[in-house]
Amino acid sequence: MKTLSPAPSDQKRRSFLKFCGLLGLGTAGAALLPLEKAETVLFGKKEYKVSKTKLSMGSFLAITIVHPSRDEAENAMGLAFDEVDRLSKILSRHDPSTPIAHLNQTGSLTAAPPEVMDVVSRALYYNRVTNGAFDITVQPVVDLYKNSFAAGHKPTEGEITNLLPRIGSEHVRVSDNTISFERPNMGVTLDGIAPGYIVDRVSALLVKLGVSNHLINCSGDIRTSGSAANAKQWTVAIQDPNHQKAYPDIVSMGTGAISTSGNYEIFYDKEKTFHHIVTPKTGHSPLLATSVTTSASSLMEADALATGMMVMTPVESLNLMAQHTNCQCFIIGRDNTTTHSAGWSSSFA
Secondary structure: OOOOOOOOHHHHHHHHHHHOOEOOOHHHHHHOOOEOOOEEEEEOOOEEEEEEEEEEOOEEEEEEEEEOOHHHHHHHHHHHHHHHHHHHHHHOOOOOOOHHHHHHHHOEEOOOOHHHHHHHHHHHHHHHHOOOOOOHHHHHHHHHHHHHHHOOOOOOHHHHHHHHHHOOHHHEEEEOOEEEEOOOOOOOOOOOOHHHHHHHHHHHHHHHOOOOOEEEEEOOEEEEEOOOHHHOOEEEEOOOOOOOOOOOOEEEEOOEEEEEEEOOOOEOOOOOOOEOOOOOOOOOOOOOEEEEEEEEOOHHHHHHHHHHHHHOOHHHHHHHHHHOOOOEEEEEEOOOOEEEOOOOOOEEO
């Protein structure tokens, strides 16, 4: 799943270049966005485009605002990144001081922050929606992958099998403000849902501040609101897994959310047979698709569904979309063939 932990700077930059085909700039243009410092462009006499990119949630997070007032846009930008930092510190499992880290260490969390309750509850819901394909309890296997390859070897079948009893969202209990595990040594990772949740919250904050025209991009998790400069639609390109700069599709959006999960995001071996997404029932990474892109009304939903549908067969994914007509999907297969749900369109205005 998408990581909220820090990564080496060169890896972050490669990740950023993969996912920033947007705003009409393309990948190369987006890579020119300055880090930490806001870039402001005046369109006509009454419209500013303010863009800022920062390291966040283990990768690059970019916010673009279109607004008549430069000062108001820059102030809202600062408050937006403050909210990103606040929520990241609550939902990350990598900082030992966070609630999620405490839950993983002790198997129980009392007086859980409302944000943690929201995300974990919705994660359990999407586990049911995807028939178990999306599962936040795969954390032990994800860590096994990471640690094994860091030590210079692949995880053995026995090591993977030994962890399977620790996987299963049905063994997570949520009641009042308490989260607990029914089995010992379980752990959760919110990397496949928390980025979407955080971006949704930040987008809602910007709207509350009167900044309705904006785009937020967190490593391919993209939330759009209103319109781009000159009242145009936002433009988002679906990443080519082979990096041939030939985007499989380019989508025009008004207000909405779109998320991509793929085996090329974070992988541990050059064959990409071990990557950041794990099939809960087997403990192995799925090999059914190269990437899945989903659109939904919220980025949290698009994020979770894209991760879950990487585990599902393309037929299962299309059947799921037929039952949830507010969501759509675009799938790139292992052989580079593409398929999509009946309602998929290159315009989600």
